[in-house]
Amino acid sequence: MPSSMFSMRASHGTTLAPEQSTIFRDSMYNKPNFFYKHLLCFKRSCVSSNLAHSSVSQKDIIQCRAVEVASNRTFLKGEKFQLHDVIEAQQFDRDILSAIFEVAREMEIIEKKSRGSQLLNGYLMATLFYEPSTRTRLSFESAMKRLGGEVLTTENAREFSSAAKGETLEDTIRTVEGYTDIIVMRHFESGAARRAAMTANIPIINAGDGPGEHPTQALLDVYTIEREIGKLDGIKVGLVGDLANGRTVRSLAYLLAKYNDVKVYFVSPEVVKMKEDIKEYLTSKGVEWEESADLKEVASKCDVVYQTRIQKERFGERTDLYEEACGKYIVDREILDVMQKHAVVMHPLPRLDEITVDVDGDPRAAYFRQAKNGLYIRMALLKLLLLGW
Numbered sequence: 001m002p003s004s005m006f007s008m009r010a011s012h013g014t015t016l017a018p019e020q021s022t023i024f025r026d027s028m029y030n031k032p033n034f035f036y037k038h039l040l041c042f043k044r045s046c047v048s049s050n051l052a053h054s055s056v057s058q059k060d061i062i063q064c065r066a067v068e069v070a071s072n073r074t075f076l077k078g079e080k081f082q083l084h085d086v087i088e089a090q091q092f093d094r095d096i097l098s099a100i101f102e103v104a105r106e107m108e109i110i111e112k113k114s115r116g117s118q119l120l121n122g123y124l125m126a127t128l129f130y131e132p133s134t135r136t137r138l139s140f141e142s143a144m145k146r147l148g149g150e151v152l153t154t155e156n157a158r159e160f161s162s163a164a165k166g167e168t169l170e171d172t173i174r175t176v177e178g179y180t181d182i183i184v185m186r187h188f189e190s191g192a193a194r195r196a197a198m199t200a201n202i203p204i205i206n207a208g209d210g211p212g213e214h215p216t217q218a219l220l221d222v223y224t225i226e227r228e229i230g231k232l233d234g235i236k237v238g239l240v241g242d243l244a245n246g247r248t249v250r251s252l253a254y255l256l257a258k259y260n261d262v263k264v265y266f267v268s269p270e271v272v273k274m275k276e277d278i279k280e281y282l283t284s285k286g287v288e289w290e291e292s293a294d295l296k297e298v299a300s301k302c303d304v305v306y307q308t309r310i311q312k313e314r315f316g317e318r319t320d321l322y323e324e325a326c327g328k329y330i331v332d333r334e335i336l337d338v339m340q341k342h343a344v345v346m347h348p349l350p351r352l353d354e355i356t357v358d359v360d361g362d363p364r365a366a367y368f369r370q371a372k373n374g375l376y377i378r379m380a381l382l383k384l385l386l387l388g389w
Helices: 022-029 034-045 094-113 135-146 169-176 192-199 215-229 247-256 276-284 295-301 319-325 333-338 367-387
Strands: 055-059 062-065 124-129 150-154 182-187 204-209 236-240 263-267 288-292 304-307 344-346
Touching: 094 135, 094 215, 094 367, 124 135, 124 169, 135 150, 135 182, 135 204, 135 367, 169 182, 169 192, 182 192, 182 367, 192 204, 204 215, 215 247, 215 304, 215 344, 215 367, 236 247, 236 295, 247 276, 263 295, 276 288, 288 295, 295 333, 344 367
Parallel strands: 124 150, 124 182, 182 204, 236 263, 236 304, 263 288, 304 344
Antiparallel strands: 055 062
Protein backbone atom coordinates (compact mmCIF):
# COMPACT_ATOMS: atom_id res chain seq x y z
CA MET A 1 0.00 0.00 0.00
CA PRO A 2 1.31 3.50 -0.76
CA SER A 3 2.88 5.37 2.13
CA SER A 4 0.62 8.36 1.57
CA MET A 5 -2.28 6.31 2.89
CA PHE A 6 -0.66 6.22 6.31
CA SER A 7 1.45 9.31 6.62
CA MET A 8 -1.22 11.98 6.77
CA ARG A 9 -3.81 10.54 9.14
CA ALA A 10 -3.55 10.02 12.87
CA SER A 11 -5.42 7.60 15.08
CA HIS A 12 -8.40 9.92 15.59
CA GLY A 13 -8.57 10.86 11.92
CA THR A 14 -6.69 14.12 12.52
CA THR A 15 -4.65 15.43 9.60
CA LEU A 16 -0.98 15.72 10.49
CA ALA A 17 1.72 18.05 9.28
CA PRO A 18 4.42 16.31 7.20
CA GLU A 19 6.95 16.41 10.02
CA GLN A 20 4.44 14.76 12.38
CA SER A 21 3.67 11.98 9.92
CA THR A 22 7.08 10.47 10.63
CA ILE A 23 5.54 8.98 13.77
CA PHE A 24 3.82 6.43 11.59
CA ARG A 25 6.44 6.06 8.85
CA ASP A 26 9.15 5.45 11.45
CA SER A 27 7.31 2.70 13.23
CA MET A 28 5.82 1.08 10.12
CA TYR A 29 8.66 1.00 7.63
CA ASN A 30 11.57 0.39 9.97
CA LYS A 31 10.03 -2.47 11.92
CA PRO A 32 8.69 -5.91 11.03
CA ASN A 33 5.22 -5.07 12.40
CA PHE A 34 4.36 -2.92 9.38
CA PHE A 35 1.03 -4.63 8.79
CA TYR A 36 0.05 -4.26 12.43
CA LYS A 37 0.73 -0.54 12.33
CA HIS A 38 -1.37 -0.07 9.20
CA LEU A 39 -4.27 -1.95 10.75
CA LEU A 40 -3.95 -0.01 13.98
CA CYS A 41 -3.99 3.34 12.20
CA PHE A 42 -6.96 2.26 10.07
CA LYS A 43 -8.85 0.93 13.07
CA ARG A 44 -8.27 4.03 15.12
CA SER A 45 -9.37 6.36 12.34
CA CYS A 46 -12.77 4.64 12.42
CA VAL A 47 -13.23 4.78 16.19
CA SER A 48 -14.91 7.78 17.80
CA SER A 49 -13.05 8.94 20.88
CA ASN A 50 -15.08 9.52 23.86
CA LEU A 51 7.57 23.85 35.14
CA ALA A 52 7.78 25.15 37.83
CA HIS A 53 11.54 25.97 38.31
CA SER A 54 13.01 24.02 41.23
CA SER A 55 16.51 23.57 42.66
CA VAL A 56 17.94 20.37 44.06
CA SER A 57 20.18 20.33 47.10
CA GLN A 58 23.80 21.36 46.67
CA LYS A 59 26.85 19.57 47.95
CA ASP A 60 30.30 21.07 47.79
CA ILE A 61 30.66 22.55 44.29
CA ILE A 62 28.41 20.02 42.59
CA GLN A 63 24.92 21.10 41.66
CA CYS A 64 22.11 19.29 39.87
CA ARG A 65 19.00 21.28 39.14
CA ALA A 66 15.76 21.15 37.25
CA VAL A 67 16.06 23.31 34.15
CA GLU A 68 13.16 25.49 33.11
CA VAL A 69 12.37 24.94 29.44
CA ALA A 70 10.61 27.53 27.30
CA SER A 71 7.22 26.64 25.85
CA ASN A 72 7.38 25.39 22.27
CA ARG A 73 4.12 23.50 21.96
CA THR A 74 3.01 23.15 18.35
CA PHE A 75 -0.43 21.69 19.08
CA LEU A 76 -3.47 23.77 19.91
CA LYS A 77 -5.29 23.39 23.18
CA GLY A 78 -8.37 21.24 22.69
CA GLU A 79 -7.02 19.30 19.72
CA LYS A 80 -7.17 15.52 19.90
CA PHE A 81 -3.97 13.70 20.79
CA GLN A 82 -2.22 12.26 17.74
CA LEU A 83 -2.06 8.72 19.15
CA HIS A 84 -4.83 6.44 20.33
CA ASP A 85 -2.50 4.03 22.15
CA VAL A 86 0.99 4.20 23.66
CA ILE A 87 2.65 0.96 22.61
CA GLU A 88 6.26 1.74 21.66
CA ALA A 89 8.76 4.57 21.80
CA GLN A 90 8.97 4.82 18.01
CA GLN A 91 5.50 6.37 17.92
CA PHE A 92 6.81 9.74 19.11
CA ASP A 93 8.59 12.46 17.19
CA ARG A 94 10.43 15.46 18.61
CA ASP A 95 7.49 17.86 18.35
CA ILE A 96 5.18 15.53 20.24
CA LEU A 97 7.85 14.77 22.82
CA SER A 98 8.43 18.47 23.50
CA ALA A 99 4.70 19.08 23.78
CA ILE A 100 4.19 16.13 26.13
CA PHE A 101 7.00 17.44 28.32
CA GLU A 102 5.29 20.83 28.48
CA VAL A 103 2.07 19.17 29.60
CA ALA A 104 4.09 17.20 32.18
CA ARG A 105 5.40 20.49 33.62
CA GLU A 106 1.79 21.66 33.88
CA MET A 107 0.96 18.43 35.69
CA GLU A 108 3.79 19.10 38.15
CA ILE A 109 2.18 22.42 39.02
CA ILE A 110 -1.19 20.69 39.48
CA GLU A 111 0.34 18.05 41.74
CA LYS A 112 2.20 20.57 43.88
CA LYS A 113 -0.24 23.46 44.03
CA SER A 114 -3.72 22.15 43.27
CA ARG A 115 -4.39 18.86 44.98
CA GLY A 116 -8.07 18.86 44.04
CA SER A 117 -7.84 18.67 40.23
CA GLN A 118 -10.96 17.24 38.58
CA LEU A 119 -9.65 17.12 35.01
CA LEU A 120 -10.49 13.42 34.69
CA ASN A 121 -13.49 13.33 36.99
CA GLY A 122 -15.86 10.62 35.76
CA TYR A 123 -13.15 8.61 33.97
CA LEU A 124 -12.06 5.11 34.98
CA MET A 125 -8.63 3.55 34.39
CA ALA A 126 -7.96 -0.19 34.64
CA THR A 127 -4.47 -1.44 35.48
CA LEU A 128 -3.83 -5.01 34.27
CA PHE A 129 -0.44 -6.12 35.58
CA TYR A 130 0.64 -9.67 34.74
CA GLU A 131 4.10 -9.00 36.19
CA PRO A 132 5.13 -7.43 39.51
CA SER A 133 5.42 -3.65 39.65
CA THR A 134 5.71 -0.97 42.28
CA ARG A 135 6.65 2.34 40.65
CA THR A 136 4.85 1.95 37.33
CA ARG A 137 1.55 0.69 38.71
CA LEU A 138 1.42 3.06 41.67
CA SER A 139 2.50 6.09 39.63
CA PHE A 140 -0.24 5.42 37.05
CA GLU A 141 -2.83 4.98 39.78
CA SER A 142 -1.60 8.08 41.59
CA ALA A 143 -1.66 10.02 38.31
CA MET A 144 -5.27 9.07 37.65
CA LYS A 145 -6.42 9.89 41.18
CA ARG A 146 -4.56 13.22 41.28
CA LEU A 147 -6.53 14.24 38.17
CA GLY A 148 -9.85 13.28 39.74
CA GLY A 149 -10.29 9.90 38.03
CA GLU A 150 -10.91 6.47 39.50
CA VAL A 151 -8.94 3.23 39.26
CA LEU A 152 -9.84 -0.44 38.78
CA THR A 153 -6.78 -2.50 39.55
CA THR A 154 -5.50 -6.06 39.46
CA GLU A 155 -2.09 -7.03 40.74
CA ASN A 156 -0.41 -10.24 39.57
CA ALA A 157 -3.13 -10.84 36.96
CA ARG A 158 -1.13 -13.79 35.64
CA GLU A 159 -2.04 -15.73 38.77
CA PHE A 160 -5.11 -14.01 40.20
CA SER A 161 -7.20 -13.24 37.11
CA SER A 162 -9.07 -15.42 34.65
CA ALA A 163 -5.77 -15.82 32.80
CA ALA A 164 -5.04 -18.52 35.39
CA LYS A 165 -8.11 -20.34 34.03
CA GLY A 166 -6.83 -20.13 30.48
CA GLU A 167 -8.66 -17.02 29.27
CA THR A 168 -6.98 -15.40 26.28
CA LEU A 169 -5.56 -11.90 26.50
CA GLU A 170 -7.97 -10.80 23.77
CA ASP A 171 -11.01 -11.97 25.74
CA THR A 172 -9.72 -10.28 28.89
CA ILE A 173 -9.27 -6.99 27.02
CA ARG A 174 -12.73 -7.19 25.41
CA THR A 175 -14.25 -7.73 28.83
CA VAL A 176 -12.31 -5.07 30.74
CA GLU A 177 -12.87 -2.36 28.13
CA GLY A 178 -16.57 -2.63 28.93
CA TYR A 179 -15.86 -1.41 32.46
CA THR A 180 -13.33 1.37 31.90
CA ASP A 181 -12.14 4.22 29.68
CA ILE A 182 -8.43 3.35 29.39
CA ILE A 183 -6.29 0.29 30.14
CA VAL A 184 -2.71 0.32 31.43
CA MET A 185 -1.17 -3.11 30.94
CA ARG A 186 2.07 -4.85 31.91
CA HIS A 187 2.61 -8.30 30.45
CA PHE A 188 5.30 -10.97 30.50
CA GLU A 189 5.21 -11.48 26.70
CA SER A 190 6.85 -9.16 24.20
CA GLY A 191 4.19 -7.92 21.78
CA ALA A 192 1.26 -8.39 24.18
CA ALA A 193 0.51 -4.65 24.20
CA ARG A 194 0.15 -4.68 20.41
CA ARG A 195 -2.35 -7.53 20.65
CA ALA A 196 -4.31 -5.63 23.28
CA ALA A 197 -4.35 -2.47 21.16
CA MET A 198 -5.60 -4.36 18.14
CA THR A 199 -8.44 -5.76 20.23
CA ALA A 200 -9.58 -2.74 22.24
CA ASN A 201 -11.55 0.28 21.13
CA ILE A 202 -10.32 2.29 24.13
CA PRO A 203 -6.73 3.50 24.64
CA ILE A 204 -4.11 0.97 25.71
CA ILE A 205 -0.88 2.04 27.44
CA ASN A 206 2.02 -0.39 27.41
CA ALA A 207 3.49 -0.45 30.93
CA GLY A 208 6.13 -2.98 29.89
CA ASP A 209 5.83 -6.14 27.79
CA GLY A 210 8.42 -8.74 28.74
CA PRO A 211 11.80 -7.93 27.22
CA GLY A 212 10.10 -5.79 24.56
CA GLU A 213 9.51 -2.12 25.39
CA HIS A 214 8.53 0.24 28.19
CA PRO A 215 7.61 3.47 26.38
CA THR A 216 6.34 5.48 29.35
CA GLN A 217 9.59 4.77 31.21
CA ALA A 218 11.51 6.06 28.18
CA LEU A 219 9.40 9.22 28.17
CA LEU A 220 10.09 9.92 31.82
CA ASP A 221 13.79 9.11 31.29
CA VAL A 222 14.15 11.63 28.47
CA TYR A 223 12.11 14.17 30.45
CA THR A 224 14.47 13.66 33.39
CA ILE A 225 17.57 14.07 31.22
CA GLU A 226 16.23 17.35 29.85
CA ARG A 227 15.45 18.64 33.34
CA GLU A 228 18.75 17.52 34.85
CA ILE A 229 21.18 18.28 32.01
CA GLY A 230 19.26 21.09 30.32
CA LYS A 231 19.42 19.69 26.81
CA LEU A 232 18.88 16.55 24.73
CA ASP A 233 20.93 17.33 21.64
CA GLY A 234 24.68 16.76 21.90
CA ILE A 235 24.60 14.48 24.95
CA LYS A 236 26.53 11.30 25.73
CA VAL A 237 24.69 8.50 27.47
CA GLY A 238 26.13 5.32 28.95
CA LEU A 239 23.68 2.40 29.12
CA VAL A 240 24.95 -0.07 31.70
CA GLY A 241 23.93 -3.52 32.92
CA ASP A 242 21.38 -5.92 31.49
CA LEU A 243 21.02 -4.54 27.99
CA ALA A 244 19.77 -7.77 26.40
CA ASN A 245 16.70 -8.13 28.61
CA GLY A 246 16.16 -4.53 29.66
CA ARG A 247 13.07 -3.12 27.98
CA THR A 248 13.80 0.31 29.49
CA VAL A 249 17.12 0.71 27.70
CA ARG A 250 15.61 -0.45 24.42
CA SER A 251 12.86 2.15 24.55
CA LEU A 252 15.29 4.84 25.71
CA ALA A 253 17.60 4.10 22.78
CA TYR A 254 14.70 4.60 20.36
CA LEU A 255 13.91 8.02 21.85
CA LEU A 256 17.53 9.17 22.04
CA ALA A 257 17.73 8.56 18.29
CA LYS A 258 15.27 11.45 17.80
CA TYR A 259 17.91 13.96 18.91
CA ASN A 260 21.00 15.38 17.22
CA ASP A 261 24.64 14.60 17.90
CA VAL A 262 23.89 11.96 20.54
CA LYS A 263 26.43 9.27 21.38
CA VAL A 264 25.48 6.06 23.20
CA TYR A 265 27.88 3.77 25.05
CA PHE A 266 26.91 0.17 25.82
CA VAL A 267 28.55 -1.29 28.92
CA SER A 268 27.41 -4.78 29.87
CA PRO A 269 28.55 -8.32 30.68
CA GLU A 270 29.04 -10.44 27.56
CA VAL A 271 25.94 -12.58 28.24
CA VAL A 272 23.58 -9.58 28.30
CA LYS A 273 24.95 -7.36 25.52
CA MET A 274 22.62 -5.01 23.65
CA LYS A 275 20.83 -6.83 20.84
CA GLU A 276 21.67 -6.18 17.22
CA ASP A 277 18.28 -4.67 16.31
CA ILE A 278 18.89 -1.66 18.56
CA LYS A 279 22.43 -1.18 17.24
CA GLU A 280 21.16 -1.36 13.67
CA TYR A 281 18.37 1.12 14.45
CA LEU A 282 20.79 3.63 15.95
CA THR A 283 23.11 3.27 12.97
CA SER A 284 20.19 3.78 10.55
CA LYS A 285 19.36 7.04 12.35
CA GLY A 286 22.94 8.29 12.29
CA VAL A 287 23.47 7.84 16.04
CA GLU A 288 27.04 7.03 17.03
CA TRP A 289 27.35 4.12 19.46
CA GLU A 290 30.21 2.22 21.01
CA GLU A 291 30.58 -0.90 23.13
CA SER A 292 32.99 -0.78 26.06
CA ALA A 293 34.08 -2.99 28.91
CA ASP A 294 35.43 -0.06 30.96
CA LEU A 295 32.67 1.59 33.01
CA LYS A 296 35.05 4.09 34.62
CA GLU A 297 36.24 5.39 31.27
CA VAL A 298 32.70 5.66 29.92
CA ALA A 299 31.46 7.39 33.09
CA SER A 300 34.16 10.04 32.74
CA LYS A 301 32.83 10.99 29.29
CA CYS A 302 29.08 10.81 29.76
CA ASP A 303 26.38 13.28 30.73
CA VAL A 304 24.19 10.39 31.86
CA VAL A 305 25.18 7.03 33.34
CA TYR A 306 22.01 4.92 33.06
CA GLN A 307 22.48 1.87 35.26
CA THR A 308 20.16 -1.17 35.15
CA ARG A 309 19.59 -4.28 37.22
CA ILE A 310 20.67 -7.73 36.01
CA GLN A 311 17.22 -9.29 35.67
CA LYS A 312 17.29 -12.71 37.27
CA GLU A 313 13.72 -13.44 36.17
CA ARG A 314 14.76 -13.33 32.49
CA PHE A 315 17.37 -16.09 32.83
CA GLY A 316 14.99 -18.93 33.65
CA GLU A 317 16.94 -21.96 34.82
CA ARG A 318 20.29 -20.59 33.53
CA THR A 319 21.39 -19.42 36.95
CA ASP A 320 25.00 -19.89 35.86
CA LEU A 321 24.61 -17.11 33.30
CA TYR A 322 22.92 -14.89 35.85
CA GLU A 323 25.78 -15.38 38.30
CA GLU A 324 28.25 -14.60 35.51
CA ALA A 325 26.57 -11.27 34.81
CA CYS A 326 25.98 -10.14 38.41
CA GLY A 327 28.23 -7.65 40.12
CA LYS A 328 30.44 -6.90 37.13
CA TYR A 329 29.50 -3.24 36.73
CA ILE A 330 28.68 -1.27 39.88
CA VAL A 331 28.25 2.48 40.26
CA ASP A 332 29.98 3.48 43.50
CA ARG A 333 31.95 6.40 44.87
CA GLU A 334 34.89 5.46 42.68
CA ILE A 335 32.72 5.91 39.58
CA LEU A 336 31.33 9.19 40.92
CA ASP A 337 34.87 10.48 41.37
CA VAL A 338 35.53 10.34 37.62
CA MET A 339 32.13 11.69 36.54
CA GLN A 340 31.73 15.28 35.42
CA LYS A 341 30.15 17.70 37.88
CA HIS A 342 27.04 18.23 35.75
CA ALA A 343 26.51 14.53 34.96
CA VAL A 344 23.84 12.36 36.56
CA VAL A 345 23.30 8.72 37.50
CA MET A 346 19.92 7.30 36.51
CA HIS A 347 18.26 3.94 37.13
CA PRO A 348 14.73 2.73 36.27
CA LEU A 349 14.58 0.91 39.65
CA PRO A 350 14.31 -1.37 41.51
CA ARG A 351 18.01 -1.67 42.25
CA LEU A 352 19.86 -4.45 44.00
CA ASP A 353 23.59 -3.85 44.49
CA GLU A 354 24.43 -2.25 41.12
CA ILE A 355 24.41 1.23 42.71
CA THR A 356 25.86 1.40 46.21
CA VAL A 357 23.83 3.24 48.83
CA ASP A 358 26.61 5.75 49.49
CA VAL A 359 25.89 7.19 46.04
CA ASP A 360 22.38 8.23 47.13
CA GLY A 361 23.53 11.36 48.95
CA ASP A 362 25.35 12.79 45.95
CA PRO A 363 23.35 15.45 44.01
CA ARG A 364 24.22 13.62 40.81
CA ALA A 365 22.14 10.63 41.95
CA ALA A 366 18.97 11.40 39.98
CA TYR A 367 17.11 8.09 40.17
CA PHE A 368 14.59 9.03 42.86
CA ARG A 369 13.88 12.35 41.11
CA GLN A 370 13.56 10.27 37.95
CA ALA A 371 10.93 8.07 39.60
CA LYS A 372 8.94 11.13 40.72
CA ASN A 373 9.02 12.49 37.18
CA GLY A 374 7.17 9.35 36.14
CA LEU A 375 4.10 10.69 37.94
CA TYR A 376 4.08 13.88 35.87
CA ILE A 377 4.63 12.08 32.56
CA ARG A 378 1.85 9.60 33.29
CA MET A 379 -0.52 12.35 34.39
CA ALA A 380 0.21 14.07 31.08
CA LEU A 381 -0.41 10.91 29.03
CA LEU A 382 -3.70 10.15 30.76
CA LYS A 383 -4.88 13.71 30.21
CA LEU A 384 -3.82 13.66 26.54
CA LEU A 385 -5.26 10.26 25.69
CA LEU A 386 -8.60 10.95 27.36
CA LEU A 387 -9.08 14.70 26.76
CA GLY A 388 -6.56 15.77 24.11
CA TRP A 389 -4.22 18.76 24.17
